Amino acid sequence: MSAKNQGNTFRLEVLKARGNGVLTSIDNISPDTTIAELKKRVAQQKSQLYPDRQSYRAEPTGKSVKDTQKLSELNVDKTKKIYFKDLGPQIGWSTVFVAEYAGPLFMYLLFYIRPSFIYGSSAGSKPMHFAAHLGAACWTFHYAKRILETLFVHRFSHSTMPLFNLFKNCSYYWGFTALVSYFVNHPKYTPPSFGYAQIYLGLAIFILNEIGNLSIHLLLRDLRPAGTNQRRIPYPNKNPLTNLFHLVSCPNYTYEIGSWLGFSLMTQTLTALLFTFAGTVQMTIWATQKHRAYKKDFPDKYPKQRKAIIPFLI
Template sequence: MHALHKSRTATEEIKPPSKQSSLKSLLSLSQFVLTSGQPGQPAFQKHSRISYLEVEVLDAQTRKQICILEKMLPSFTIADVKHKFYKACPQWYPSRVGLQLESNGPPLRETQALKNLATSSIITLYFRDLGTQINWTTVFLTEYTGPLLIYLLFYFRLPNLYGLEDINHYSRQPVVHLACLCHSLHYTKQILETLFLHCFSNENTALEKLLKGCAFYWGFTAWMAYYINHPLYTPPSFGNRQVMPALVCFLVCGAGNYFTNAVIIQVHKTGTKNHFVRPTYNPLTWLFKLVSCPNYTYEMGAWISFTIMTQTFPVAVFTLMLSLQLILWAQRKHYQYQKDYKNYPSYRTALIPFIL
C-alpha cells in the first residue's frame, strides 16, 4: 500500500506541464525578447511629449495677420517672441517691436512668459511699431550734457551773443558766478550718476522721447542762461540775504538727491524687493520716513532754491514745469508702492510731507 502511494506521488511529480502553463511561459519569453535592448539601456523608455504653442501676430491698427510663429515653448518669454518675430520680419528689429494682448492695451514686459499668457495652444498678440529706439544711458547723457554746455556758452558771452559792442565794460554780479557754479555742479552730478550710479534695464525708449526731452531741457537752459548772464542783469532784491540761504539750500538739496538715489539703486542692485525703501544712518535719507520719493523732493527743492537765488522769470517757469512733472511721477510711484506692499506706512505722502 505504501509502495502504491509512493508510486502515485512520483507519477504526479513528473506530470507534464499543462497547456495554460506553456502559454504563460511563451508570453513571458516573447515579452523579454521584445523589451530587451542593448546593454546599459532600460527595458522601458518613456517618451516625454512636448506641447508647443503657436503665436499669431496681428497688426494693432488694422488687425490683419502679419505672421504665425510656430513651435514656441511655454517657457519662452516675450523677448524670445520678439527675436522670432524679427527672423520672420527682418524690417522690425526686436527693440522697436511692441507686443500687446489687446489692440489698445499696454505693451507686454519682455520678461513675461508665454505660459502665463496662454489660455489655449494659440496665443494672439498685437504688434505695434515703437519706432527708432535709443538706450536710456544715451538719452540721459544727451539730455544732461546739452544744458551743461549751453549754459557755459552764455556764461562766457561769446561774441555777438548779446549784440552789445562794449560788452566787456559791463561788470558781472557775484550771483552770476554762483549761478553758473550751481548749474554746472547740478548737471555734472547728473552725468556722473548716469555713468556710475544708475542701473538701466535693457529696454530702450523711442527716439521721439529723446527729442522731446532735449527740446525741454536745452530750450529752457538757453532761456535761463540768456537772462542770468545778460550784461544788464540785476541781482536779487535782498542781495546776499537772499542769495546765500538759497545757495546753502541748493547744495543741501543736491546732496540729498544724490544720497537718496544711492539708497534706491542699492535696493535694486541687491534685488531686495520684499520690503520698501527705508532710510539709512545718513540724515539726508531720513526723508524716506515721510515721503515715497525724496529724491524728487530734493530735486524740486534745488530748483526752487535756484529760482530764489537768481530771481528770474525763465527759471521760475522751468521750476514750475519740472515740479508738475515730478509730482506726476511721484504720485504714480506712491500708488504702486501702496499696491505692492500691504504694510506700507499710511502716513507717507508722495512728494511733500503731510501735504502731497
Template sequence: MVQVTISASGRKSSLASDLPVVLDIPAGLDSATVEDVKAAFAAKQKLTLKDEKKSLADDTTLQNAGFVDGGELQIKDLGPQISWRTVFIVEYVGPLIIHPLMYHFPKVFYGGSVQHSLLQHYVYAMVMLHFFKREFETVFVHRFSHGTMPFAYIFRNSAHYHLLGGLGLAYAVYSPTYSSSSPYIRGTIRDDPKFLWACTAIWLFCELSNLKTHVILRNLRPVGTKKRAIPYGYGFNLVSTPNYFFEIVGWIVVCLMTGSYASWVFTATGIYFMGTWAMKKHRNYKKEFGKEYPRRKIMIPFIF
C-alpha cells in the same frame, strides 16, 4: 514650452511684412515673460494682447497678462530705438553747452560786455555742477528698467532742458539785468555774500541728498536684473520719491536767489513733470507691493 502667435498691429512696416509668425518659447506659461517673447522674435518693439492697446511690460509673465497657450500677441513697430541712457546724456548736455556760451561770450548774445555779479558767478557754478552731477549719475549710478525708447522722443524729452533750462534760464540770469552794476543787484540782498552762502548751503544739501536717494534706488536693483523692492531711509520713509523733492527744493533756491521769471518757468514745468512721474511711481509701488507698502506721501513730505 508655450506657443505664441505674433501678428501685426497698427501701421504696416518692414518689420511686419513676414507676420504672422508662430514662436515656441522654451518656458512654461507661468514663467515665460514678454521679454522672452521679444528675445525670440529678436525685436525691441511694443507687444500687446490681441485687440488691446496697452503695451505689456517686459517682466510681465504671459499667464499674468491673461495669455493662453497657443494664443496671439500683436506687435507694433515703434521705429528706430535709442537707449534711455543716451537720452539722458543728450538731455543734460544741452545746458552744459548753452550756459558756458552765454556766460563767457556776452557780447554775442547781449551786444556788449557784462561785468558779472557775485550772484551770476554762484548761479553759473550751481547750474554747471548740477548738470555735471546728472551726467555722472546717468553713466555711473542709474540702472534703467526700460532699455530703449523711440528715437523721435529724444527731441520732445530734450526740449525742457535745452530750451527752458538752457536757452531761457541762461539768457535771463547772465544778462545785464543781473550784472554787478545793475540796480536790481547792487545794494540788495542778492549782492550779500551771507545770503548767497546760505542759499548755496541749502542747494548743496539738496544736491547731495538727491544723489544719495539715487544711490539707494540703485542698490535695490542687482546688476543685470529688473527687480524692484521697497525703498526705505533718507526721505523714503516720508515720501515715495524724495529724489524729486530734493530736486525741486534745489531749483526753488535758484529761483529765490535770482527772482527770474525764466527760472520759475523752468522749475514750475519740472514740478509738473516730476509730480506726474511721482504719482505713477507711487501707484506702481502700491500695486506691486500691496499692504506691504508703507503709508507715505507721494513727493512732498506731509503735503502731497
C-alpha cells in the same frame, strides 16, 4: 521648457494691435516661452523689429506685458494669439540723458563765458554780479552731476526709449537753459532784493538739496542689482538725508524741486522760477505714477503714510 509642456507646442499668431493685421506666425512655440524669448523669435523673422522695439499685450487694447511673463500665464497658449505694438525706433537711455544734460551744461556756459556773443561786443567788458557767478557754478555742478550719475550711478529698468524722446527732452532742457541763462547773465541783471543774505540762503538750499538728491540716487542704485529689473520697496539707510523716504515715494524729485527753488531764490529771476514750476509739474506726474506702481506691486507692504512727492500733501 518643463517636461509637461515639451509635447504641447502650438502655432502662435502675432497680430498687430492696431489694424488687426497679421505680423507673423511662430511655429512650435511652448506655453513656457517668455515674452523676452518671443521677442527674439520675432526678431529672427523681422530683423527690423529688434527686441527693444517690440511690445506685446494679451488683448488688442490691453496693457503691455512684462518680458518675464510666460505665454501660459497670459492664457495665450489657449487663444493662440498675441497682439504686437511697434514702439518705433529706439535709442539708449544713457545716450538720451547725456545729450539732454550736456546741452544745458555747455549752453549756459556760452552765455556766461562769452556774453559778447549774445548781448553785443560791449557786454564782455561789464562786470557780472556775484549772484551770476554763483548761478553759473551751481548750474554747471548740477548738470555735470547728472551726466556722471547717468554714466556711473543710474540703473535703468529698460535699455532704450523711443528716439522721439531725444528731441522732446533736448528741446525742453536746452530751451529752458537759454531762457534762464539769458537773464541771469544779462548785463542789466538786477541782483536779489535782500542782497547777500538772500544769495547765501539760496545757495545753501541748493547745495543741501543737491546732496540729498545724490543720496537718494545712490540708495536706489543699491536696491537694483546690475543687469536686473528687480523692484523693492526703498527705505532710508544710515544717511540722514534719505529719511525723506518716510514721507514720500520719490524724494529724489522732492530734492530736485528744492534745488531749483534755491537757485531761483539765489538768482531772483522769473525765468528760473518758471523753469522750477515746469519741472515741478512734470516731476509730480512722474512721482504720482511711480507711487501708484509701488502701491500696486506691494499692496499690503507699502507704507501707507507716504505721499508721492510733497510730504503730507501730494
